[in-house]
Amino acid sequence: MKIYSDPRLLSLGIIHGTVSRQAGNMRERANQDALFSQLNIPTDKILRLHQVHSADLVTILNEPAAQAQQATSPLTQADGWIISPQGWGASVLTADCVPLFLWDEAAHLTALVHAGWRGVAQGLPQKTAHQMRQLGAQGKICAYLGPHIQKCCFEVQEDTACQFDAGCVIRQNGKIFVDLTKDIIRQLALEGVQEHDVYAPQWCTCGNKEQFFSYRRDHHRDVQISFIYKP
Ligand SMILES: [Zn+2]
Numbered sequence: 001m002k003i004y005s006d007p008r009l010l011s012l013g014i015i016h017g018t019v020s021r022q023a024g025n026m027r028e029r030a031n032q033d034a035l036f037s038q039l040n041i042p043t044d045k046i047l048r049l050h051q052v053h054s055a056d057l058v059t060i061l062n063e064p065a066a067q068a069q070q071a072t073s074p075l076t077q078a079d080g081w082i083i084s085p086q087g088w089g090a091s092v093l094t095a096d097c098v099p100l101f102l103w104d105e106a107a108h109l110t111a112l113v114h115a116g117w118r119g120v121a122q123g124l125p126q127k128t129a130h131q132m133r134q135l136g137a138q139g140k141i142c143a144y145l146g147p148h149i150q151k152c153c154f155e156v157q158e159d160t161a162c163q164f165d166a167g168c169v170i171r172q173n174g175k176i177f178v179d180l181t182k183d184i185i186r187q188l189a190l191e192g193v194q195e196h197d198v199y200a201p202q203w204c205t206c207g208n209k210e211q212f213f214s215y216r217r218d219h220h221r222d223v224q225i226s227f228i229y230k231p
Contacts (some may be wrong), residue, residue, distance in 0.1 A: 006144035012107040016228040018146035026225035047090040050075040055122040080113030089229030095215040099146035099226035105139030121163040125184045129191035145200040151179040153206035
Protein backbone atom coordinates (compact mmCIF):
# COMPACT_ATOMS: atom_id res chain seq x y z
CA MET A 1 0.00 0.00 0.00
CA LYS A 2 1.20 3.46 -0.84
CA ILE A 3 -0.15 6.84 0.26
CA TYR A 4 0.25 9.65 -2.24
CA SER A 5 0.64 12.90 -0.36
CA ASP A 6 2.22 16.35 -0.43
CA PRO A 7 5.40 16.86 1.65
CA ARG A 8 4.47 20.49 2.33
CA LEU A 9 1.21 19.52 3.99
CA LEU A 10 2.86 16.66 5.91
CA SER A 11 5.41 19.13 7.27
CA LEU A 12 2.51 21.17 8.70
CA GLY A 13 1.48 18.10 10.69
CA ILE A 14 -1.54 17.19 8.57
CA ILE A 15 -1.84 13.47 7.85
CA HIS A 16 -3.40 13.08 4.43
CA GLY A 17 -3.22 11.50 1.02
CA THR A 18 -4.75 9.19 -1.51
CA VAL A 19 -4.36 5.49 -0.75
CA SER A 20 -3.39 3.00 -3.46
CA ARG A 21 -5.67 0.11 -4.38
CA GLN A 22 -3.76 -2.46 -2.31
CA ALA A 23 -5.74 -1.19 0.68
CA GLY A 24 -8.90 -2.47 -1.00
CA ASN A 25 -12.12 -1.07 -2.38
CA MET A 26 -12.93 1.84 -0.11
CA ARG A 27 -16.63 1.68 -0.89
CA GLU A 28 -16.52 -1.00 1.85
CA ARG A 29 -16.60 0.60 5.28
CA ALA A 30 -14.68 -2.36 6.73
CA ASN A 31 -11.74 -1.56 4.44
CA GLN A 32 -11.81 2.07 5.57
CA ASP A 33 -11.83 1.05 9.21
CA ALA A 34 -8.90 -1.33 8.68
CA LEU A 35 -6.93 1.38 6.90
CA PHE A 36 -7.46 4.03 9.58
CA SER A 37 -6.71 1.53 12.32
CA GLN A 38 -3.41 0.74 10.61
CA LEU A 39 -2.63 4.47 10.46
CA ASN A 40 -3.59 5.02 14.11
CA ILE A 41 -6.31 7.44 13.08
CA PRO A 42 -9.69 7.10 14.87
CA THR A 43 -12.07 6.07 12.08
CA ASP A 44 -15.02 7.64 13.92
CA LYS A 45 -13.32 11.03 13.64
CA ILE A 46 -13.23 10.86 9.85
CA LEU A 47 -16.22 12.58 8.23
CA ARG A 48 -17.80 11.06 5.15
CA LEU A 49 -20.11 12.26 2.38
CA HIS A 50 -22.66 10.93 -0.02
CA GLN A 51 -21.00 12.25 -3.17
CA VAL A 52 -23.31 13.39 -5.94
CA HIS A 53 -21.07 15.30 -8.43
CA SER A 54 -22.41 18.60 -7.13
CA ALA A 55 -20.63 21.88 -6.41
CA ASP A 56 -21.64 21.75 -2.74
CA LEU A 57 -19.23 21.91 0.20
CA VAL A 58 -19.69 21.19 3.89
CA THR A 59 -17.87 23.52 6.26
CA ILE A 60 -16.76 22.28 9.69
CA LEU A 61 -15.12 24.98 11.80
CA ASN A 62 -15.30 23.57 15.32
CA GLU A 63 -15.67 20.45 17.39
CA PRO A 64 -19.47 20.69 17.95
CA ALA A 65 -20.01 21.08 14.20
CA ALA A 66 -17.85 18.02 13.59
CA GLN A 67 -19.78 15.98 16.14
CA ALA A 68 -23.12 17.07 14.70
CA GLN A 69 -21.94 16.21 11.20
CA GLN A 70 -20.75 12.78 12.28
CA ALA A 71 -24.16 12.10 13.83
CA THR A 72 -25.97 13.03 10.61
CA SER A 73 -27.71 10.11 8.93
CA PRO A 74 -28.00 9.44 6.09
CA LEU A 75 -24.74 11.01 4.94
CA THR A 76 -24.92 14.60 3.67
CA GLN A 77 -25.04 14.93 -0.11
CA ALA A 78 -22.10 17.11 -1.13
CA ASP A 79 -18.67 16.84 -2.77
CA GLY A 80 -16.18 18.56 -0.55
CA TRP A 81 -15.08 19.67 2.85
CA ILE A 82 -13.61 22.72 4.45
CA ILE A 83 -12.51 21.56 7.86
CA SER A 84 -10.61 23.12 10.73
CA PRO A 85 -10.82 21.45 14.18
CA GLN A 86 -8.01 19.37 15.62
CA GLY A 87 -8.68 15.69 16.16
CA TRP A 88 -10.95 15.52 13.13
CA GLY A 89 -10.60 14.59 9.52
CA ALA A 90 -12.58 14.10 6.35
CA SER A 91 -12.55 11.82 3.36
CA VAL A 92 -13.69 11.55 -0.22
CA LEU A 93 -13.82 8.58 -2.58
CA THR A 94 -12.54 8.69 -6.15
CA ALA A 95 -11.72 6.45 -9.07
CA ASP A 96 -10.74 8.90 -11.82
CA CYS A 97 -11.99 12.15 -10.30
CA VAL A 98 -9.55 14.59 -8.73
CA PRO A 99 -8.96 14.50 -4.97
CA LEU A 100 -8.12 18.16 -4.43
CA PHE A 101 -6.44 19.27 -1.21
CA LEU A 102 -6.21 22.96 -0.24
CA TRP A 103 -4.82 24.65 2.87
CA ASP A 104 -3.87 28.05 4.10
CA GLU A 105 -0.41 28.95 5.31
CA ALA A 106 -0.46 27.24 8.72
CA ALA A 107 -3.14 24.71 7.67
CA HIS A 108 -5.62 26.31 10.03
CA LEU A 109 -8.19 25.79 7.29
CA THR A 110 -7.92 22.71 5.13
CA ALA A 111 -10.12 21.49 2.31
CA LEU A 112 -10.63 18.18 0.58
CA VAL A 113 -12.76 18.07 -2.53
CA HIS A 114 -14.06 15.36 -4.84
CA ALA A 115 -13.61 17.17 -8.13
CA GLY A 116 -14.97 15.05 -10.93
CA TRP A 117 -15.33 16.51 -14.38
CA ARG A 118 -18.81 17.72 -13.50
CA GLY A 119 -17.51 19.41 -10.36
CA VAL A 120 -14.66 21.02 -12.27
CA ALA A 121 -17.03 22.17 -15.01
CA GLN A 122 -19.27 23.69 -12.30
CA GLY A 123 -16.34 25.63 -10.84
CA LEU A 124 -16.00 23.68 -7.60
CA PRO A 125 -12.21 24.19 -7.22
CA GLN A 126 -12.57 27.96 -7.57
CA LYS A 127 -15.55 27.99 -5.23
CA THR A 128 -13.58 26.12 -2.57
CA ALA A 129 -10.65 28.57 -2.61
CA HIS A 130 -13.11 31.48 -2.60
CA GLN A 131 -14.95 30.13 0.44
CA MET A 132 -11.69 29.53 2.27
CA ARG A 133 -10.85 33.22 1.78
CA GLN A 134 -14.28 34.24 3.04
CA LEU A 135 -13.77 32.04 6.10
CA GLY A 136 -10.57 33.90 6.92
CA ALA A 137 -7.81 31.85 5.28
CA GLN A 138 -4.47 33.29 6.44
CA GLY A 139 -1.63 33.97 4.03
CA LYS A 140 -1.31 32.11 0.80
CA ILE A 141 -3.43 29.13 -0.15
CA CYS A 142 -1.60 26.03 -1.37
CA ALA A 143 -3.02 23.10 -3.34
CA TYR A 144 -2.24 19.49 -4.06
CA LEU A 145 -3.97 17.41 -6.74
CA GLY A 146 -3.91 13.72 -5.89
CA PRO A 147 -3.91 10.87 -8.42
CA HIS A 148 -6.63 11.25 -11.05
CA ILE A 149 -7.27 10.66 -14.74
CA GLN A 150 -4.83 12.79 -16.71
CA LYS A 151 -5.13 14.33 -20.14
CA CYS A 152 -3.46 11.22 -21.66
CA CYS A 153 -6.56 9.13 -20.91
CA PHE A 154 -9.49 11.50 -20.42
CA GLU A 155 -11.01 11.33 -23.88
CA VAL A 156 -14.44 12.92 -24.12
CA GLN A 157 -17.15 13.79 -26.60
CA GLU A 158 -17.97 17.30 -27.74
CA ASP A 159 -20.91 17.61 -25.30
CA THR A 160 -18.46 17.28 -22.39
CA ALA A 161 -15.61 19.26 -23.94
CA CYS A 162 -17.82 22.28 -24.55
CA GLN A 163 -18.39 22.67 -20.80
CA PHE A 164 -14.70 23.49 -20.25
CA ASP A 165 -12.47 26.46 -20.83
CA ALA A 166 -11.18 26.08 -24.39
CA GLY A 167 -7.58 26.28 -23.17
CA CYS A 168 -8.08 23.04 -21.25
CA VAL A 169 -9.37 21.04 -24.22
CA ILE A 170 -6.95 19.20 -26.49
CA ARG A 171 -7.99 18.19 -30.00
CA GLN A 172 -5.75 15.77 -31.85
CA ASN A 173 -6.29 13.20 -34.62
CA GLY A 174 -10.05 13.61 -34.43
CA LYS A 175 -10.08 12.89 -30.69
CA ILE A 176 -10.90 15.27 -27.85
CA PHE A 177 -9.23 15.24 -24.43
CA VAL A 178 -9.88 17.38 -21.36
CA ASP A 179 -7.03 18.45 -19.07
CA LEU A 180 -8.70 18.57 -15.65
CA THR A 181 -5.41 19.44 -13.96
CA LYS A 182 -4.96 22.52 -16.08
CA ASP A 183 -8.52 23.70 -15.52
CA ILE A 184 -8.17 23.34 -11.75
CA ILE A 185 -4.92 25.33 -11.79
CA ARG A 186 -6.69 27.96 -13.92
CA GLN A 187 -9.63 28.17 -11.51
CA LEU A 188 -7.40 28.43 -8.45
CA ALA A 189 -5.41 31.23 -10.09
CA LEU A 190 -8.64 33.22 -10.36
CA GLU A 191 -8.71 33.18 -6.54
CA GLY A 192 -5.09 34.23 -6.21
CA VAL A 193 -3.55 30.78 -5.76
CA GLN A 194 -0.15 30.95 -7.45
CA GLU A 195 0.73 28.21 -9.90
CA HIS A 196 4.01 27.52 -8.08
CA ASP A 197 2.01 26.80 -4.91
CA VAL A 198 0.12 24.02 -6.67
CA TYR A 199 1.61 20.51 -6.63
CA ALA A 200 0.09 18.44 -9.43
CA PRO A 201 2.13 15.29 -10.15
CA GLN A 202 1.13 13.42 -13.29
CA TRP A 203 -0.14 10.29 -11.55
CA CYS A 204 -2.79 8.88 -13.88
CA THR A 205 -5.34 6.53 -12.30
CA CYS A 206 -6.39 5.18 -15.70
CA GLY A 207 -2.84 4.59 -16.86
CA ASN A 208 -1.54 2.85 -13.71
CA LYS A 209 -3.52 -0.32 -13.06
CA GLU A 210 -1.09 -1.60 -10.44
CA GLN A 211 -1.67 1.37 -8.12
CA PHE A 212 -5.14 2.70 -8.80
CA PHE A 213 -8.75 1.80 -9.45
CA SER A 214 -10.11 3.47 -12.57
CA TYR A 215 -13.71 3.46 -13.69
CA ARG A 216 -12.70 4.63 -17.14
CA ARG A 217 -10.34 1.69 -17.57
CA ASP A 218 -12.16 -1.16 -15.81
CA HIS A 219 -15.82 -0.06 -15.55
CA HIS A 220 -15.94 -1.31 -11.97
CA ARG A 221 -17.26 0.80 -9.11
CA ASP A 222 -14.18 0.21 -6.92
CA VAL A 223 -12.71 3.39 -5.47
CA GLN A 224 -9.70 4.65 -3.55
CA ILE A 225 -9.99 6.91 -0.56
CA SER A 226 -8.44 10.31 0.01
CA PHE A 227 -8.37 11.71 3.51
CA ILE A 228 -7.13 14.59 5.55
CA TYR A 229 -6.67 14.47 9.33
CA LYS A 230 -5.42 17.06 11.81
CA PRO A 231 -4.10 15.27 14.92
ZN1 LIG B 1 -3.36 8.31 -18.48
